[in-house]
Amino acid sequence: MPDPGSYIxxxxxGRDILLEASQLLxxxxxxxxxxxxxxVPGISGVILHQGExxxxxxxxxxxxxxxxxxWATALAVLKRxxxxxxxxxxxxxDSVGESSGFSVAxxxxxxxxxxxxxxxGEARFPLLDADKLVAxxxxxxxxx
Amino acid sequence: xxxxxxxxxxxxxxxxGQARQTLAxxxxxxPAHVIQASVNALFRATHTLKGMAGMLGFPVFSKAAxxxxxxxxxxxxxxxxxxxxxxxxxxxxxxxxxxxxAGLKRGRPEPDDYLExxxxxxxxxxxxxxxxxxxxxxxSAMLDLPEEARKALSDYERGxxxxxLLDGIPVHGLAICLDFATFDERLRAFTDGLGRQxxxxxxxxxxxxxxxxxxxxxxxxxxxxxxVDSLAPVPGEVLAVRMLADPGRIPGSLxxxxxxxxxxxxxxxxxxxxxxxxxxxxxxxxxxxxxRLPAQRVEALEARLMDVAQLRDAASGMLxxxxxRTGEAPLAVLGQMEEGLLDVQKALLQMRMVKVxxxxxxxxxxxxxxxxxxxxxxxxxxxxxDLEIERxxxxxxxxxxxxxxxxxxxxxxxxxxxxxSLGKGETGSLRISASQRGRSIRFDIRxxxxxxxxxxxxxxxxxxxxxxxxxxxxxxxxxxxxxEPGFSTMERxxxxxxxxxxxxxxxxxxxxxxxxxxxxxxxxxxxxxxxxIPLSRAVVGCLRVRSGRQTFGIPLSHVLRVHMGHExxxxxxxxxxxxxxxxxxxxxxxxxxxxxxxxxxxYVLLSQPSTVAGASLEIALGVDEILGRGEILLRSxxxxxxxxxxxxxxxxxxxxxxxxxxxxMLGLAMDSLMRRVxxx
Numbered sequence: 001m002p003d004p005g006s007y008i009x010x011x012x013x014g015r016d017i018l019l020e021a022s023q024l025l026x027x028x029x030x031x032x033x034x035x036x037x038x039x040v041p042g043i044s045g046v047i048l049h050q051g052e053x054x055x056x057x058x059x060x061x062x063x064x065x066x067x068x069x070x071w072a073t074a075l076a077v078l079k080r081x082x083x084x085x086x087x088x089x090x091x092x093x094d095s096v097g098e099s100s101g102f103s104v105a106x107x108x109x110x111x112x113x114x115x116x117x118x119x120x121g122e123a124r125f126p127l128l129d130a131d132k133l134v135a136x137x138x139x140x141x142x143x144x
Numbered sequence: 145x146x147x148x149x150x151x152x153x154x155x156x157x158x159x160x161g162q163a164r165q166t167l168a169x170x171x172x173x174x175p176a177h178v179i180q181a182s183v184n185a186l187f188r189a190t191h192t193l194k195g196m197a198g199m200l201g202f203p204v205f206s207k208a209a210x211x212x213x214x215x216x217x218x219x220x221x222x223x224x225x226x227x228x229x230x231x232x233x234x235x236x237x238x239x240x241x242x243x244x245x246a247g248l249k250r251g252r253p254e255p256d257d258y259l260e261x262x263x264x265x266x267x268x269x270x271x272x273x274x275x276x277x278x279x280x281x282x283x284s285a286m287l288d289l290p291e292e293a294r295k296a297l298s299d300y301e302r303g304x305x306x307x308x309l310l311d312g313i314p315v316h317g318l319a320i321c322l323d324f325a326t327f328d329e330r331l332r333a334f335t336d337g338l339g340r341q342x343x344x345x346x347x348x349x350x351x352x353x354x355x356x357x358x359x360x361x362x363x364x365x366x367x368x369x370x371x372v373d374s375l376a377p378v379p380g381e382v383l384a385v386r387m388l389a390d391p392g393r394i395p396g397s398l399x400x401x402x403x404x405x406x407x408x409x410x411x412x413x414x415x416x417x418x419x420x421x422x423x424x425x426x427x428x429x430x431x432x433x434x435x436r437l438p439a440q441r442v443e444a445l446e447a448r449l450m451d452v453a454q455l456r457d458a459a460s461g462m463l464x465x466x467x468x469r470t471g472e473a474p475l476a477v478l479g480q481m482e483e484g485l486l487d488v489q490k491a492l493l494q495m496r497m498v499k500v501x502x503x504x505x506x507x508x509x510x511x512x513x514x515x516x517x518x519x520x521x522x523x524x525x526x527x528x529x530d531l532e533i534e535r536x537x538x539x540x541x542x543x544x545x546x547x548x549x550x551x552x553x554x555x556x557x558x559x560x561x562x563x564x565s566l567g568k569g570e571t572g573s574l575r576i577s578a579s580q581r582g583r584s585i586r587f588d589i590r591x592x593x594x595x596x597x598x599x600x601x602x603x604x605x606x607x608x609x610x611x612x613x614x615x616x617x618x619x620x621x622x623x624x625x626x627x628e629p630g631f632s633t634m635e636r637x638x639x640x641x642x643x644x645x646x647x648x649x650x651x652x653x654x655x656x657x658x659x660x661x662x663x664x665x666x667x668x669x670x671x672x673x674x675x676x677i678p679l680s681r682a683v684v685g686c687l688r689v690r691s692g693r694q695t696f697g698i699p700l701s702h703v704l705r706v707h708m709g710h711e712x713x714x715x716x717x718x719x720x721x722x723x724x725x726x727x728x729x730x731x732x733x734x735x736x737x738x739x740x741x742x743x744x745x746x747y748v749l750l751s752q753p754s755t756v757a758g759a760s761l762e763i764a765l766g767v768d769e770i771l772g773r774g775e776i777l778l779r780s781x782x783x784x785x786x787x788x789x790x791x792x793x794x795x796x797x798x799x800x801x802x803x804x805x806x807x808x809m810l811g812l813a814m815d816s817l818m819r820r821v822x823x824x
Contacts, residue, residue, distance in 0.1 A: 006176070021177070037694055037802045038735040038787035046785050048795060052658070055785035081658055081782050137784050 007118075009090040009125065010076065013059040015110075016125050018096060018118055019084075023130040025077040030085065041140035047075070047083060056083045057133075061140075063109040080134045096120050096127070112136050152196050152506070153249060155542075159189045160242040167235045180220065186234070187216035188649065192543045193241065195550065199510045202248055205241070208258040212237050215269055223274040233265040257290075264288040268393055281398075283309045286389040289317070293348055293362070301346045301364070305389070308343065308366035315389040316342075316370055318363040319350050321382045327359045330381070334363065337375040342367020353382060364388065437495055445491045452484035489777050490683045498538055500578045500585070501529030506542060507549055507576060514553045521571040522557060528578030533585055537657055537677060544650035548589050548673050549576070551647075556593035556671050566668060568592065573670075587675040595665035598622045604631065623663040627651040658782050684778045684791075684803060688771035689748060691731040692740070695801045696767075697776055697794065702806030704749040704762065706770050712743035716820040719764045721749065729813040730766040731804075734789055746770050752810045763813045778803050788812060 006021035033045040033056045044058035054077065072085030097119035108114070108126075113136055115129035166182045166189075174182070194209035215234065218224040237259055244258040259266060264286075271285035284302040286309065287294055297305070305315055318338065322330045331347070338344050343366045350360040370385055377383050459477040504526045515522045533541075557563075557572035564570055573592040578585055598619060605611040605625045625631055629648040654661045658678045665671035686697030687706065705721070713719065715730040728747060733739050744766030752761040776794040781787070789812045791805040 034800050036781075036785060036787050037696070037790055038737070040785055040787055043785050046781070046793075046800075051779070053779055053781050053785060053793060055782055079652070080655060082784060134784070141784070141786075 007093040007096050007127070008076070009093060009120070010074075010086045011088045011090060012084065012086050013062075014087075016090070016123075018093070018120075018125045018127040019076055020127065020130070021092070023078055023080070025079050027086075027089065028075045028077060028083075030072040030075055033085075039144075041144045042137045044085075049077060049083070054081060054083050056085060057137075059085065062113070062136075078130045078134075080130050082130075082134060082137070084128075093120060096125075151502075152200060156193060156196055156245055159193055160238065160245070163189045163238050164235075164242075167231060167238060170231050170234075183216055183219045186238075187213060187220055188543065190216055191547075191649070195510075195543065195546055199506070199513060199546075200248075201513065202254055204254040204256070205244060205248065205258060208241060208244070211259060211266065212241065215266065218270070218273045223276070224269060224272070229265065230269065233262055233269060236262045237266060263290075267294075272394065272398060280306075281310075282306055283389070283394070286393070287315060287317075287364070288386075288388050289362075293350075296348055297346055297364075304343065304345045304366065305364070308345070309389055309391045309394060312391045313343075313366045313368065314387055314391055315345070315364060315366050317386055317388045318365065318370065318372070319360065319382075319384045319386075320363065320377075321350075321353055321356050321358050321360040323358050323380070330378070331361060334375055338363055338365050338370070341365075341370060341374070356382065441491070441495055445488060445495075448484060448487050448491065452481055452488065455481045455484060486683070486775050486777070490775070493681055493683055493777070496534045496536055496681075497532045498535045499529060500531045500533055500538075503533075503538055503542060503545060504529050504576070506546060510546060511549065511553065511574065514550065518553060520553060520557050520559060522553065523571050523573050525573070525575045525577075527576070531578050531585060533677070533679070534681065540653060540657060541675075541677065544653040545587070545675070547647075547650055548675075549574070552589055552591040552593070552671065552673070556591040556595075558594050562594075585677050585679060587677070589673040589675075590670060592670040595667045595669055595671050596623060596626065596663070598667070601625055619664075623665065626663065627661065660783070678780050678782065681780070682778045683775055685773070685775050686801075686803060687748060687773050688801065689731075689746070689767040690769040690771055691735075691767045692737065695771065695796070695799070696731065697778075697801050697803040698748055698750070698765075698809075699791075699803070699806055700773065702750050702752065704751045706746070706748050707764075708746045708770055710745065712745050713747065713764075713766060714743040715739055715766065716817060719747065721764075724762075726762050726764050727813070727817050728764040728766060729816050731809075733816050734765070734809055734812040735787065740768075744768060750806055750810055750813075752807055761810050761814075763810055765809065765813060776801060776803065 008019045008021055008024070008027070010017055010019060028049075031047050033047055035045040036043065040055075042058055042061040043055045044061075045056055046053040047056060048054070056075065072087060074086045074089055075083040076086055077083050110126060113129060113133040114126040115132065116127050117124050118127050163186055166185050170179065170182050190209050190213035194206050194213055197203075197206040197209055212234075215224065215237075224230075240258050240261055244255065248254065257263065267285045267288065271283040275281050280303070282302050283306040284294060284297055287305065308315055318334070320331075320334060335344055335347065344363060345366055346364040348362045348364065350362040352358060352360045372383055372385055375383070455477050459474050459481065462474045462477070507526065508524065511522060511524050514520075552574055553572075557574070558566070558568075560570035563572065573590075575588070575590045577588045577590075579588075601622045602611065602617060605617075605622065606613065608628075608631065610625055610628060610631070611617055611621075627647050627650070631647070651661050654675055654677070660676045662674040662676075663671070664674075684697065685700040687700055687703050689696050689698060707719070707721075713728050715728065715733050717728045718725050719728050720726075726749070730739055730744060746769060747764040747766050748770075750763050750765050776796075778792045778794055780792040781790065787802075789805055789809045791803045793800040793802050795801075
């Protein structure tokens with residue numbers, strides 16, 4: 001069940017997703033991402049954020065994600081120190097419906113990074129789980 | 145006053161300064177995320193003050209800070225309803241604590257209650273808090289009574305107080321002092337008399353007025369008004385009536401809400417439509433950090449900056465004049481300016497560095513004091529105090545670190561009796577070490593106590609819905625559960641380390657530093673809490689090189705020599721230097737990129753000094769261009785972005801200069817050369 005609190009409805013890699021506002025540090029306008037000198041799984045590069053390097057997620061590195069990356073308009077900075085490029089920001093929701101009964105579809109490549117599917121009015125959106133996403137990236141690093 | 149605690153006093157004063165500022169922010173209308181961040185900051189500040197007061201040996205202050213911390217905890221959990229006087233009350237509470245601290249610093253004894261002046265208001269705040277899930281509203285904290293007296297009320301009596309207040313009936317207290325010989329008969333007469341006028345809720349023992357003898361009671365009654373005369377006191381009996389709780393101070397919204405909860409539930413409303421698009425708020429993550437520095441360091445920095453300013457003026461003059469006679473002079477001046485600015489950066493960095501022993505200096509007295517307080521003898525071992533860490537990082541680490549140490553003593557180590565029964569020595573062991581691991585400082589807090597009760601954690605995790613039913617879990621996952629907000633297996637909060645509410649704050653603080661918190665334990669054998677904190681900045685002398693389209697810095701400490709020739713060399717070949725045949729590998733290949741077909745005409749001879757006499761590893765690293773040398777301000781890469789062989793980067797005019805980790809680079813070069821041999 002999703003926690004009470006605000007949620008951000010956004011679009012990434014052509015999918016609508018929900019982000020828990022409490023897991024975010026801030027949302028920035030997109031800035032150029034500086035590539036790293038070597039390959040890092042799931043990370044496209046870094047930006048300088050508050051005087052420190054901040055890794056930027058490479059959505060295309062996620063399993064089953066289509067290759068084309070649409071131009072990001074914003075970067076959501078997670079408290080777990082990871083920036084997520086977003087194609088659009090579509091609103092802020094004060095709450096979302098209970099997720100019971102709406103599980104992630106079998107075979108959904110994002111199953112490993114989604115907390116649950118949340119109904120909002122007639123629509124249903126996957127709620128991204130920042131902890132799972134970071135854990136997945138760490139796992140990829142370990143395998144790399 | 146013990147001067148070894150000067151830093152602690154100073155930090156307490158800083159915390160009060162920050163709390164005042166934060167409260168000032170809350171006095172103005174603010175967006176929800178700013179309010180939340182402010183409340184979190186106040187919660188952390190009072191939490192730290194609680195711990196510091198305990199360390200300084202002021203238990204009453206610690207208790208008062210704990211009470212304020214609880215109020216902020218209620219706010220951050222969204223359980224405290226905002227009233228007009230909320231911020232004023234909190235401000236008065238913080239002010240009372242601050243003034244109390246100033247008194248303590250001047251050597252005054254501790255008062256009975258630092259928060260006496262706002263007792264009634266704080267009680268109201270606690271009473272008006274939304275009850276925890278499954279609990280009923282309890283307004284008994286609104287009673288203007290000492291805490292001990294309120295605690296003496298039974299659940300039923302609390303319920304009656306709550307009901308009366310919700311029904312708009314005031315609660316009064318009638319204090320009476322009766323003669324020893326006839327008190328039982330007279331007490332019955334009073335209770336009967338009061339019972340005819342109002343609802344008698346409780347009879348509490350009370351303090352005998354000064355100069356009197358006898359037995360004193362406080363009769364707690366709910367009624368519109370009390371007619372004391374009709375109770376017919378006999379001569380010599382002292383009666384005093386005062387209002388203990390005014391129902392007028394309960395917000396109408398709460399009364400309506402509680403009544404609505406009691407009424408049958410209305411039919412569910414259709415789900416609300418999604419709101420229209422709106423800009424996303426960007427919560428501020430900036431928290432003020434206070435640095436205390438010797439004045440002469442600041443003066444030296446100021447002087448160096450003045451030098452740079454003069455150089456800028458000179459360069460500006462030369463450029464304005466466009467004087468051909470100046471030749472290369474402006475460029476030379478720019479070079480001096482760059483040097484000056486780097487000096488400033490270094491000085492600033494040095495100001496920010498502090499030895500880990502500063503942290504240990506906090507730990508030692510706290511452990512001694514807690515050991516006495518808890519009756520748990522403990523042998524403390526500290527290691528790695530010489531390492532340096534940024535002052536800002538240390539400042540943000542102190543509170544979570546001390547919390548972890550308190551936890552280890554309070555919840556980890558068993559009592560001497562329990563240890564004896566387990567065949568352990570009566571004295572517990574607490575080993576705290578700091579060590580540098582690559583780009584991180586690692587802190588280990590080890591105790592030989594009871595370890596984590598994973599069965600209990602699993603049961604609690606399932607009860608809280610944090611673990612899916614029927615899905616097996618792992619010890620790692622169970623340990624991490626204890627870091628979830630609100631997770632605790634403790635029935636009651638402890639004055640020492642709380643109920644576990646701090647562990648999520650600890651995790652948050654460590655992760656905000658880009659660090660990691662790892663827990664492990666063995667049941668009845670002990671626990672290990674490990675914090676890995678990345679070192680974020682350093683000034684490093686580097687050789688600047690270009691490889692492909694990127695520039696790199698190689699720490700000079702590992703550079704033996706450089707070579708730029710006409711002959712092109714490819715990875716896997718050898719170079720002859722001073723009669724030695726040394727292996728050659730391309731930097732690009734070491735970093736996982738394509739082997740450049742044109743090879744390299746330049747190389748850097750890297751050396752790894754060995755601890756074994758006479759033995760060292762040397763490799764020629766192929767690059768495309770040698771750009772020069774200089775000092776750069778290195779920023780480390782967060783773990784998720786770490787690239788093998790790269791220590792971090794430095795922002796330069798033309799992009800990021802990546803600084804190589806020479807030892808890792810030697811390893812990567814050797815791996816690559818061995819792969820070449822294997823594939824040959």
